[in-house]
Amino acid sequence: MGGNTTFDTPDTPLEARAAFFGTYLAVLAYGALLMLYVQLTGVLIARPGRGMTFWLVLAYSVALSPLATATIGTIFKFSVEAFVESPLRTIKGGAFEGGPFRFYKKNSSNYVDVLGEVRFESQPFFSR
Numbered sequence: 001m002g003g004n005t006t007f008d009t010p011d012t013p014l015e016a017r018a019a020f021f022g023t024y025l026a027v028l029a030y031g032a033l034l035m036l037y038v039q040l041t042g043v044l045i046a047r048p049g050r051g052m053t054f055w056l057v058l059a060y061s062v063a064l065s066p067l068a069t070a071t072i073g074t075i076f077k078f079s080v081e082a083f084v085e086s087p088l089r090t091i092k093g094g095a096f097e098g099g100p101f102r103f104y105k106k107n108s109s110n111y112v113d114v115l116g117e118v119r120f121e122s123q124p125f126f127s128r
Contacts, residue, residue, distance in 0.1 A: 016083075020101040030072040036118040037065045067122070074116030078104075081112070 044058050082100040107113060 012105055015101055016099050019104075020079070020083060023075060028071060030068060030082055034065070037061055071116055074112050078110065078113045078116060079106075081110075083109070 040061055041058070044054055044061075047054065079100075082103040086100075086103050104113075
């Protein structure tokens, strides 16, 4: 079963569903990260001994949480544009863009997508 690699034809429902589930999994991972952040911060603040390691772990957590929140926000915004706004424009008489993959390809220079990618790619550098 070959995939649509040329972006010249509209997406199949299977491809569109796969793109949607990718966003869904990213949101689930963000939820797990948010729960870990809240638990880690609570444990560290309740801990009686506060050495240098405490402040480093707390600073890392505080820096990573807003970055992850901004990343998931931009990914979600771009996905809403691909899955909701683009089909609505088509229904209202706009040009058919071919589905989410073609929307991603056509709008990859959109500032929302660029900011999301920059934030996503910069997160691993915090763990080094």
